Amino acid sequence: MNEKRLAGILKRCLDEIAAGEAAEACLAQYPEYAAELRPLLAMAGELGMLSQYHVSDAARLHAKVQLRRAEAARRDQRASSQGWLRLGSFLTPRAAAGLAAILLCVLLTVGTVAASGPGDLTYGLRIAAERIPTRLSPDAETRARAELRIASRRLADLDRTMRGHAQEIDERTVSALLVSVGAAAEIATSLSEPERTEIAARITEQAAQLGQLRQSAHRTQQAEALQAAFGQAYRAAERAGAGPISPTPQPAGPLHEPTRSPTATPHSTLTPERTPFPSPSATATASPTPAPSATPSHVAPGDTGRQQTTTPQARLTATAGRNTPQATPVGPGPMATSPGPDPAATSPGPKPTVTAPGPGPVATSPGPDPAATSPGPGPTSPDPGSGSPPGHSPGPRG
Amino acid sequence: MYAAISDTQVLTLIPACQRGDAGAVEGLYELYADRIYHYVLARTGDVDAAEDLTAEVFLRVIQHVHRFKLDTARPSSSVSAWLYRIAANLVADYHRVRQRRPTVSIEEDALLISAAPDPSQQAERRDVLERLSGALEKLTEDQRLVVVCKFSEGMSNAQAAACLGKTEGAIEALQHRALRTLCRLLGAR
Numbered sequence: 001m002n003e004k005r006l007a008g009i010l011k012r013c014l015d016e017i018a019a020g021e022a023a024e025a026c027l028a029q030y031p032e033y034a035a036e037l038r039p040l041l042a043m044a045g046e047l048g049m050l051s052q053y054h055v056s057d058a059a060r061l062h063a064k065v066q067l068r069r070a071e072a073a074r075r076d077q078r079a080s081s082q083g084w085l086r087l088g089s090f091l092t093p094r095a096a097a098g099l100a101a102i103l104l105c106v107l108l109t110v111g112t113v114a115a116s117g118p119g120d121l122t123y124g125l126r127i128a129a130e131r132i133p134t135r136l137s138p139d140a141e142t143r144a145r146a147e148l149r150i151a152s153r154r155l156a157d158l159d160r161t162m163r164g165h166a167q168e169i170d171e172r173t174v175s176a177l178l179v180s181v182g183a184a185a186e187i188a189t190s191l192s193e194p195e196r197t198e199i200a201a202r203i204t205e206q207a208a209q210l211g212q213l214r215q216s217a218h219r220t221q222q223a224e225a226l227q228a229a230f231g232q233a234y235r236a237a238e239r240a241g242a243g244p245i246s247p248t249p250q251p252a253g254p255l256h257e258p259t260r261s262p263t264a265t266p267h268s269t270l271t272p273e274r275t276p277f278p279s280p281s282a283t284a285t286a287s288p289t290p291a292p293s294a295t296p297s298h299v300a301p302g303d304t305g306r307q308q309t310t311t312p313q314a315r316l317t318a319t320a321g322r323n324t325p326q327a328t329p330v331g332p333g334p335m336a337t338s339p340g341p342d343p344a345a346t347s348p349g350p351k352p353t354v355t356a357p358g359p360g361p362v363a364t365s366p367g368p369d370p371a372a373t374s375p376g377p378g379p380t381s382p383d384p385g386s387g388s389p390p391g392h393s394p395g396p397r398g
Numbered sequence: 399m400y401a402a403i404s405d406t407q408v409l410t411l412i413p414a415c416q417r418g419d420a421g422a423v424e425g426l427y428e429l430y431a432d433r434i435y436h437y438v439l440a441r442t443g444d445v446d447a448a449e450d451l452t453a454e455v456f457l458r459v460i461q462h463v464h465r466f467k468l469d470t471a472r473p474s475s476s477v478s479a480w481l482y483r484i485a486a487n488l489v490a491d492y493h494r495v496r497q498r499r500p501t502v503s504i505e506e507d508a509l510l511i512s513a514a515p516d517p518s519q520q521a522e523r524r525d526v527l528e529r530l531s532g533a534l535e536k537l538t539e540d541q542r543l544v545v546v547c548k549f550s551e552g553m554s555n556a557q558a559a560a561c562l563g564k565t566e567g568a569i570e571a572l573q574h575r576a577l578r579t580l581c582r583l584l585g586a587r
Contacts, residue, residue: 003574004571006574007570007571007573007574008570010570010573010574010577011555011570011573011574014548014573015554015555018552018554039581040574040577040578040581043577043580043581043584044548044549044577046526046530046584047530047545047549047550047580048549048550049523049526049527049530050436050439050440050530050546050549050550051436051549051550051551051552053435053436053439053445053448054432054435055431055432055435055449055452056449059449059450059452059453060427060431062453063427063431063449063452063453063456064424064427066453066457067420067423067424067427067453067456067457067460068420068424070457070460070461071418071420071423071460072420074418074460074461075418078418
């Protein structure tokens with residue numbers, strides 16, 4: 001109680017002193033507290049010396065310069081990260097959590113898509129996504145090379161599928177491969193000669209790799225799909241300007257580079273033992289003999305579809321049977337190098353591989369023109385087994 | 399003597415500072431610089447350090463003003479409390495650093511004193527300041543703030559109460575206890 005009273009008296013004295021009264025006059029009003037009040041008032045007076053100090057003008061100026069600099073720096077910083085700051089300031093914790101969840105989902109999806117392979121649900125998405133950059137480049141050569149890179153990836157996918165002994169090939173892989181190869185070939189036509197040649201060579205190489213894969217096919221469907229792709233890839237190489245190619249895939253060993261030698265002698269290019277797709281009625285559908293009227297330079301092997309539509313000989317063969325070589329020899333056609341027996345003649349055997357035809361325009365081909373002599377044992381085919389001994393002719397498999 | 403800071407001024411300046419208006423920060427500095435300076439001087443006893451730390455307080459304001467939530471019910475006192483809190487942190491850092499390494503040697507100190515207009519007077523003032531600041535460091539933060547508001551700023555109890563967000567009765571009691579403690583620490587004169 002006494003303390004509270006003393007505090008009140010101290011306050012009154014300090015107010016009076018602040019108003020101009022003398023300290024002694026104040027103490028005289030409270031003589032019973034004077035002893036206690038005196039040192040307190042003296043201390044208050046001493047503390048009053050603090051009020052004599054002020055920030056100097058120089059320090060003020062210096063401080064203002066510092067403040068302006070700091071404010072400018074902060075403004076720059078804010079300008080650079082304004083978007084994020086604005087987003088952050090409007091995000092409620094719930095919205096931020098939602099955004100984080102969405103980001104996580106996107107990341108997971110992207111990861112899943114990137115890691116997907118043939119047969120996966122998201123594989124199509126991966127294929128589509130990988131093609132996007134090819135459309136962004138303004139430079140034709142860069143686009144063509146990008147397409148080839150993508151084609152290589154699809155080839156790698158196919159290779160994995162085959163090595164994994166998968167039952168079926170994912171059609172999306174083959175389609176995407178052919179799209180990329182086709183696009184590269186298309187672009188190559190607009191390029192200058194050296195670049196076009198290089199692109200064409202790479203397409204040829206990829207086609208050869210396809211042929212290699214086809215040889216390791218375990219199932220008929222796989223082999224057929226790869227066969228068709230093989231033919232299309234070679235046609236693309238031709239479009240790109242590869243010229244006549246001997247696209248004979250080697251039965252074993254590393255993927256080879258197809259020989260771009262028009263004078264190559266592709267003897268023994270038929271490899272039926274490695275292409276075990278049965279074709280009981282294959283004679284009607286899969287003759288490797290292209291029509292003489294077809295592109296004389298080179299016919300993509302295995303392109304059965306095209307052969308069906310363009311080779312009257314094939315049809316003849318199909319209907320005539322093995323001993324009725326109805327067609328008249330028309331001289332060395334595009335398939336003149338095909339030395340093997342006519343698959344049409346051996347209908348129960350495997351469909352001759354699409355690689356059978358060698359370089360078309362080779363006049364020095366050792367074998368008879370299968371187009372002209374499609375049924376191997378026919379009169380114009382004295383040695384049907386020269387390319388592939390009959391004993392090697394596989395029976396239907398699979 | 400004491401120029402009161404109105405709520406209107408604060409209500410104008412703080413949002414402007416938050417928008418990044420450099421002029422507004424300078425305005426805030428003009429309003430509060432001496433007050434903060436007195437507080438820092440009372441606690442450090444060093445004129446130069448007080449000037450530097452005062453400027454530093456407002457640099458911190460620029461950094462953190464966008465996060466400051468102005469109490470619209472008592473804007474002026476909420477800003478004062480915020481600024482004093484920043485200053486208190488800086489003074490604490492200052493003392494921590496000083497304890498580790500003394501900044502001025504005896505020779506340098508002598509040189510500084512001799513460079514002043516009236517060296518003996520400067521030395522005496524410095525001595526008083528150092529004694530006061532040493533004693534003020536022994537007070538509670540509330541007591542220190544009351545001392546600064548009342549005896550450095552020349553506020554009335556009502557003004558100090560408004561500035562510090564306390565009642566006049568609290569200011570009266572804090573003032574009494576602060577002076578009594580200081581008398582005990584420094585000795586009656």
